[in-house]
Amino acid sequence: MSAGWRKYLRPGVTLPFCPGCGHRLLLKHILVAVDELGLDFDQMLFVSGIGCGGWIPSPCFNSDTLHCLHGRAVPFAIGAKRANPKLTTVVVSGDGDLVDIGGNHLIHAARRDEDITVICANNMNYGMTGGQVCSTTPLGATTHTTPRGNTTRPFDLCALVRGAGGKYAARYLVTQGDALVAAIKRAIQMPGFTFVEALSPCPTQFGRQNRMDSIKEAYRYTEAMTLPRELASSREARDTVGLLLTGEFEND
Amino acid sequence: MAWRTVSSTLPPGRIYLSGADAIVEGAVAARCGFFAGYPITPTTEVLERIAVRFPEEGAAFMQMEDEIASVCSCIGASWAGVKAMTVTSGPGFSLMQEGIGHAIMTEAPLVVVDGQRAGPSTGQVTVGAGDVMQARWGTHGGIPTIALAPWSVQELYDGTIRAFNLAEQYRLPVLFMAEAATTHLNEPLEIPSEVQLFERDKNPGQPPFGTESPDGVPPMPSFGEGEKLLVTASTHNSWGFRRTADPATERILTSRLFNKVMMHVSDIAEVEEYYLDDAELAVVAYGFTARSALAAVEQLRQEGQKVGLLRLKTLWPFPAEDVARIGERVKTIVVPEMNLGQLVHVVSASTRCRVVAYNQMDGTVIYPSAITESIRNACS
Numbered sequence: 211m212s213a214g215w216r217k218y219l220r221p222g223v224t225l226p227f228c229p230g231c232g233h234r235l236l237l238k239h240i241l242v243a244v245d246e247l248g249l250d251f252d253q254m255l256f257v258s259g260i261g262c263g264g265w266i267p268s269p270c271f272n273s274d275t276l277h278c279l280h281g282r283a284v285p286f287a288i289g290a291k292r293a294n295p296k297l298t299t300v301v302v303s304g305d306g307d308l309v310d311i312g313g314n315h316l317i318h319a320a321r322r323d324e325d326i327t328v329i330c331a332n333n334m335n336y337g338m339t340g341g342q343v344c345s346t347t348p349l350g351a352t353t354h355t356t357p358r359g360n361t362t363r364p365f366d367l368c369a370l371v372r373g374a375g376g377k378y379a380a381r382y383l384v385t386q387g388d389a390l391v392a393a394i395k396r397a398i399q400m401p402g403f404t405f406v407e408a409l410s411p412c413p414t415q416f417g418r419q420n421r422m423d424s425i426k427e428a429y430r431y432t433e434a435m436t437l438p439r440e441l442a443s444s445r446e447a448r449d450t451v452g453l454l455l456t457g458e459f460e461n462d
Numbered sequence: 463m464a465w466r467t468v469s470s471t472l473p474p475g476r477i478y479l480s481g482a483d484a485i486v487e488g489a490v491a492a493r494c495g496f497f498a499g500y501p502i503t504p505t506t507e508v509l510e511r512i513a514v515r516f517p518e519e520g521a522a523f524m525q526m527e528d529e530i531a532s533v534c535s536c537i538g539a540s541w542a543g544v545k546a547m548t549v550t551s552g553p554g555f556s557l558m559q560e561g562i563g564h565a566i567m568t569e570a571p572l573v574v575v576d577g578q579r580a581g582p583s584t585g586q587v588t589v590g591a592g593d594v595m596q597a598r599w600g601t602h603g604g605i606p607t608i609a610l611a612p613w614s615v616q617e618l619y620d621g622t623i624r625a626f627n628l629a630e631q632y633r634l635p636v637l638f639m640a641e642a643a644t645t646h647l648n649e650p651l652e653i654p655s656e657v658q659l660f661e662r663d664k665n666p667g668q669p670p671f672g673t674e675s676p677d678g679v680p681p682m683p684s685f686g687e688g689e690k691l692l693v694t695a696s697t698h699n700s701w702g703f704r705r706t707a708d709p710a711t712e713r714i715l716t717s718r719l720f721n722k723v724m725m726h727v728s729d730i731a732e733v734e735e736y737y738l739d740d741a742e743l744a745v746v747a748y749g750f751t752a753r754s755a756l757a758a759v760e761q762l763r764q765e766g767q768k769v770g771l772l773r774l775k776t777l778w779p780f781p782a783e784d785v786a787r788i789g790e791r792v793k794t795i796v797v798p799e800m801n802l803g804q805l806v807h808v809v810s811a812s813t814r815c816r817v818v819a820y821n822q823m824d825g826t827v828i829y830p831s832a833i834t835e836s837i838r839n840a841c842s
């Protein structure tokens with residue numbers, strides 16, 4: 211793996227993430243992918259929404275960045291890309307931003323096959339506002355707004371995007387660096403709408419409320435929620451309920 | 463200043479157009495490069511016409527999933543270096559307010575056409591002027607932007623071009639406050655042979671969010687030019703770095719955003735005066751209602767009454783000095799509006815003269831006879 215990713219950081223910026231936050235790893239993976247693709251960083255536009263995930267490119271990346279309204283990163287990115295098709299346009303934001311408040315824009319961008327890549331830093335809760343339930347919070351998980359446990363089913367984001375017509379979706383843990391870098395590279399290179407979901411543990415908010423005593427435990431919890439998609443076919447369907455399949459998913 | 467003269471995109475001379483088509487042709491003449499919108503009565507005709515005209519001119523047309531996506535994609539396009547525009551009506555204008563705030567805060571030039579209707583909520587899709595105060599106070603934070611009030615098909619054409627120029631010159635979203643009554647109007651207009659356009663001052667290497675003067679407009683580079691732009695609607699310093707807990711940064715930024723409009727009111731705000739030299743009563747009106755007001759004033763003049771009209775071509779920033787000046791000369795000001803009283807409060811606050819409101823909110827235009835009557839009542 212390339213170690214040259216630090217040269218893409220904006221000078222003078224201190225990474226703003228909590229100890230153990232998965233977003234820091236995702237930040238590195240995105241920059242490694244950019245470096246390995248040999249892209250001109252001055253012809254890249256990173257668009258982000260509001261929340262911890264939005265802070266990955268803004269202000270950390272030393273390229274053009276557009277920090278948007280909560281939930282609206284996708285339409286901002288589409289406008290920029292349509293106005294200047296030479297811009298390699300990548301949205302990086304959180305699950306609450308992209309899928310809860312911004313879900314309608316996400317599915318329509320996938321349906322219309324807009325030529326952007328969306329990278330979702332999924333930490334399964336609203337981290338920046340202190341840990342509230344969102345549409346990706348697992349059943350039973352405790353948050354400040356589900357003190358007795360979450361009773362509503364979470365979205366499977368890759369299935370959502372594929373259902374809306376997105377041609378490429380991938381999901382990996384932030385600890386699966388090589389796979390995630392490869393997926394980000396494929397997504398950026400592929401024309402049309404592509405989606406990469408990075409499962410990114412939030413020890414500070416989600417972990418603390420769910421009695422995970424250490425950063426390591428928060429990562430173990432997230433890992434235990436996943437199953438590589440190639441193993442899923444060998445299991446009974448009921449054994450995969452509630453698990454998030456990792457891997458690449460393509461529509462024909 | 464970066465003014466340039468270009469040829470008109472329509473053959474010069476007198477032609478006959480609908481108000482909706484005049485907006486579209488004005489945008490084409492202004493070299494608008496990107497449009498995004500969502501269908502809504504009574505401005506769907508504008509959207510439909512742009513779907514035909516913009517691709518012919520090499521400009522982008524997008525029908526989005528809602529008005530929020532429409533205004534947000536326009537901001538993205540504006541930062542990518544093209545002139546951008548959206549069109550809507552009352553309910554869609556409400557949905558766009560947060561995006562308008564983002565454009566004010568990131569200083570993104572943009573034109574938002576609002577074909578106003580009556581409201582509130584879904585209300586009536588017929589005529590009205592329901593969004594006059596929303597144009598000034600609709601987005602949170604209270605920073606002013608520019609809102610124009612066209613009254614004719616000619617002005618829907620000329621005013622659209624001016625809206626783009628003001629947006630670029632002051633780096634802000636300009637709200638073009640049309641009305642169903644004017645967008646659905648058909649009448650002749652004059653197409654000049656040339657158009658004056660203001661082009662963005664780029665000035666590479668300079669801070670894109672700060673100026674030395676407290677009322678300045680910074681240069682605006684675009685994405686893809688190697689400027690490594692840090693664009694955010696959070697409180698930011700002159701290079702775009704977020705400083706969301708620093709009182710000085712917030713003060714410097716918000717006061718400049720305020721001053722760049724409010725210290726240039728006389729350059730931005732335009733009015734027209736009719737029969738005011740010896741008038742003892744003035745009507746202050748805007749938009750379609752000003753047409754009825756002019757007809758009423760001319761009829762009363764024929765009857766020998768000393769009445770005049772001050773037409774506000776610009777709603778925001780409010781031409782307070784013009785209203786104050788007229789208020790010194792007349793005994794009474796009548797303010798007719800197709801709503802239950804919006805701009806009348808600002809008129810009242812601008813003059814010590816007696817101000818009388820005439821309000822009609824029923825989905826129909828105010829006839830000259832109603833204004834004549836309200837003037838007679840005000841004099842009795």
